Amino acid sequence: MEPISEVSGRAIPFGRKNVDTDVIIPAHWLKTISREGLGEGAFETVKKEQDSVFTDPEFAGAPILIAGDNFGCGSSREHAAWALLDMGITCVIAPSFSDIFASNAFKNGILTVALPQDAVDRLMEVAQTDPIDIDLQSQCVTTRFQDRFEFDIDPFRKHCLLNGLDEVGLTLEQGDTIKAHERRMETDLPFLAKAVGTAG
Amino acid sequence: MTKSARTLYEKIWDAHIVDQRDDGTCLIYIDRHLVHEVTSPQAFEALRLSGRTVRRPDLTLAVPDHNLPTTARTDANGAELPIADKQSAQQLAALRTNAPSFGIRYIDATDREQGIVHVVGPEQGFSLPGATIVCGDSHTACHGGIGALAFGIGTTELEHVLATQTLLLKQSKTMEVRVDGELAPGVTPKDLILHIIGVIGTAGGTGHVIEYRGKVFEDMSIEGRLTVCNMSIEGGARAGLVAPDEKTFAYLKGRPYAPRGADWDKAVAWWKSLATDPGATFDKSVVIDAADVQPTVTWGTSPEDVAPIGSAIPAPESYADPSKQQAVKVSLDYMGLEPGTRLKDIAVEHIFIGSCTNSRIEDIRAAAAVLKGRKKADSVKWAIVVPGSGLVKEQAEAEGLDKIITEAGLEWREPGCSACLAMNPDKVPAGERCASTSNRNFTGRQGPGSRTHLVSPAMAAAAAVTGKLTDVRELTG
Numbered sequence: 001m002e003p004i005s006e007v008s009g010r011a012i013p014f015g016r017k018n019v020d021t022d023v024i025i026p027a028h029w030l031k032t033i034s035r036e037g038l039g040e041g042a043f044e045t046v047k048k049e050q051d052s053v054f055t056d057p058e059f060a061g062a063p064i065l066i067a068g069d070n071f072g073c074g075s076s077r078e079h080a081a082w083a084l085l086d087m088g089i090t091c092v093i094a095p096s097f098s099d100i101f102a103s104n105a106f107k108n109g110i111l112t113v114a115l116p117q118d119a120v121d122r123l124m125e126v127a128q129t130d131p132i133d134i135d136l137q138s139q140c141v142t143t144r145f146q147d148r149f150e151f152d153i154d155p156f157r158k159h160c161l162l163n164g165l166d167e168v169g170l171t172l173e174q175g176d177t178i179k180a181h182e183r184r185m186e187t188d189l190p191f192l193a194k195a196v197g198t199a200g
Numbered sequence: 201m202t203k204s205a206r207t208l209y210e211k212i213w214d215a216h217i218v219d220q221r222d223d224g225t226c227l228i229y230i231d232r233h234l235v236h237e238v239t240s241p242q243a244f245e246a247l248r249l250s251g252r253t254v255r256r257p258d259l260t261l262a263v264p265d266h267n268l269p270t271t272a273r274t275d276a277n278g279a280e281l282p283i284a285d286k287q288s289a290q291q292l293a294a295l296r297t298n299a300p301s302f303g304i305r306y307i308d309a310t311d312r313e314q315g316i317v318h319v320v321g322p323e324q325g326f327s328l329p330g331a332t333i334v335c336g337d338s339h340t341a342c343h344g345g346i347g348a349l350a351f352g353i354g355t356t357e358l359e360h361v362l363a364t365q366t367l368l369l370k371q372s373k374t375m376e377v378r379v380d381g382e383l384a385p386g387v388t389p390k391d392l393i394l395h396i397i398g399v400i401g402t403a404g405g406t407g408h409v410i411e412y413r414g415k416v417f418e419d420m421s422i423e424g425r426l427t428v429c430n431m432s433i434e435g436g437a438r439a440g441l442v443a444p445d446e447k448t449f450a451y452l453k454g455r456p457y458a459p460r461g462a463d464w465d466k467a468v469a470w471w472k473s474l475a476t477d478p479g480a481t482f483d484k485s486v487v488i489d490a491a492d493v494q495p496t497v498t499w500g501t502s503p504e505d506v507a508p509i510g511s512a513i514p515a516p517e518s519y520a521d522p523s524k525q526q527a528v529k530v531s532l533d534y535m536g537l538e539p540g541t542r543l544k545d546i547a548v549e550h551i552f553i554g555s556c557t558n559s560r561i562e563d564i565r566a567a568a569a570v571l572k573g574r575k576k577a578d579s580v581k582w583a584i585v586v587p588g589s590g591l592v593k594e595q596a597e598a599e600g601l602d603k604i605i606t607e608a609g610l611e612w613r614e615p616g617c618s619a620c621l622a623m624n625p626d627k628v629p630a631g632e633r634c635a636s637t638s639n640r641n642f643t644g645r646q647g648p649g650s651r652t653h654l655v656s657p658a659m660a661a662a663a664a665v666t667g668k669l670t671d672v673r674e675l676t677g
């Protein structure tokens with residue numbers, strides 16, 4: 001996972017509420033063997049709407065997405081987070097997120113920033129013409145117009161994002177503890193510690 | 201600190217704690233990991249991109265099931281037939297490459313041991329009582345039937361298990377579903393679990409691990425327990441279990457991956473110690489009288505939309521909750537059904553006997569017992585029986601069940617997930633109705649626009665004969 005400390009650039013002013021994971025990535029894109037390439041399917045139905053911000057060349061390659069309440073509700077598909085990453089989005093700003101989406105986003109190194117609706121409204125306005133800066137270390141979102149909005153984040157998630165640590169990487173650091181458990185199992189519960197029987 | 205009187209779930213949990221964080225999150229060791237082709241490709245890709253390896257390939261077993269067509273896999277010369285759907289073929293090919301390249305044991309589509317991952321695990325003795333078992337599939341709860349703590353995981357969790365053989369988890373609450381008495385003749389474990397889901401609802405087990413207790417489960421076969429535990433997730437519980445007993449030990453003894461010799465004796469002694477202690481308490485308890493359970497079918501698009509076969513479609517207004525009333529209206533509209541219609545008057549055009557819920561030898565026997573000497577109704581367009589594994593298929597053929605099935609006019613297929621989930625060629629057409637022994641009656645589950653009625657294998661066989669939802673007891677006397 002790539003460490004994240006700052007995200008700076010244009011933001012896609014989407015703003016819609018209750019965006020579910022079927023909107024982020026429709027189900028027919030799930031029959032894939034890769035996390036990559038899903039950006040093409042991201043917001044597939046929204047892209048077909050007239051004057052969609054997702055087809056506006058002004059916002060092509062923008063690293064930030066601004067959305068409305070309850071972003072990422074619906075299924076648990078991790079493809080939603082993968083699709084955003086594939087589009088180049090590493091930060092989503094919204095008044096609130098679904099728990100599962102927020103967790104999947106975190107597990108994939110995407111920063112979710114929850115801000116009050118009025119702050120989000122102001123950022124939507126700025127995003128039309130200017131870039132936005134997010135600083136994870138100081139937990140604030142700023143603009144060139146002296147806007148400054150602070151946000152909360154779970155300290156553990158902040159630490160992981162700043163250092164590019166994923167849960168797999170963190171648990172791998174506990175290799176010795178895991179090894180000790182395996183040794184105990186070999187003595188106490190040897191029949192679980194191996195799966196051989198006659199098949200091995 | 202462990203409690204003095206503990207439940208089966210708590211004992212298994214305690215035995216697998218590798219580390220505990222201050223916030224109560226535990227690093228839990230995973231004893232067995234089953235892998236199939238749909239949810240694993242991205243996890244393998246992530247390992248490859250980060251240069252990570254699989255910590256315990258020896259505790260991991262891969263087998264394809266979801267995408268496989270259930271028609272012949274080889275031609276007359278034994279050469280493998282190609283898979284027409286390119287994306288299915290690609291997912292299957294990815295598993296065939298990924299598993300061996302990470303040192304994981306792989307059962308191929310053309311091997312005799314191939315089958316649905318949740319049938320293969322217990323059948324091979326790979327799944328064991330007291331083990332923690334995961335798979336990227338929510339029906340992993342199934343393995344609780346032999347007394348394992350088994351649950352489904354997402355793709356990042358799958359990668360976590362591959363790389364570390366552990367998962368970061370918070371302990372679930374405990375829930376007891378107690379059923380005493382005896383199931384009436386013609387009432388099967390599938391009817392019972394449908395009835396239970398009807399009682400507790402699809403969110404009844406959320407946040408809990410269910411232990412199925414009482415005389416009915418003690419009397420039940422291992423196949424029956426696997427069927428019950430399989431659908432724990434439809435009741436909202438990530439896992440469900442039945443305490444291992446002499447039946448469990450007899451079922452597992454001598455299976456390919458099961459322990460042997462001194463290990464076996466040690467295993468049995470430990471397994472016997474796992475039963476919930478007298479005095480242990482559950483966070484939630486539901487008691488059901490076996491005498492209340494009838495042959496049960498679903499009429500809607502949620503697994504909690506169940507009714508005894510002798511009843512009629514309920515009216516939306518019969519529900520107190522306005523949101524449920526609305527859901528029932530939408531569901532009946534999708535199903536093309538009217539309130540008040542007798543369930544026995546509902547005609548079905550398709551029959552599916554199979555899936556990880558009901559494709560074991562006992563299920564095939566139950567279907568064959570009904571089909572013997574009878575014929576499929578002409579109005580039934582398509583009726584398939586799909587054994588859960590190559591070994592189930594061999595056993596059924598050795599007993600002559602395939603002959604009974606084909607003579608009745610049903611098709612006898614190759615093992616796989618088949619018409620349970622519309623990821624392979626076995627689908628139910630839009631607007632048509634299927635009596636199905638699978639586990640989900642969701643909108644579009646068996647194909648876009650498909651209408652599913654969940655039933656037991658005996659009830660599905662009875663529907664094949666009459667062309668309508670039928671009380672199997674009236675057919676077989």
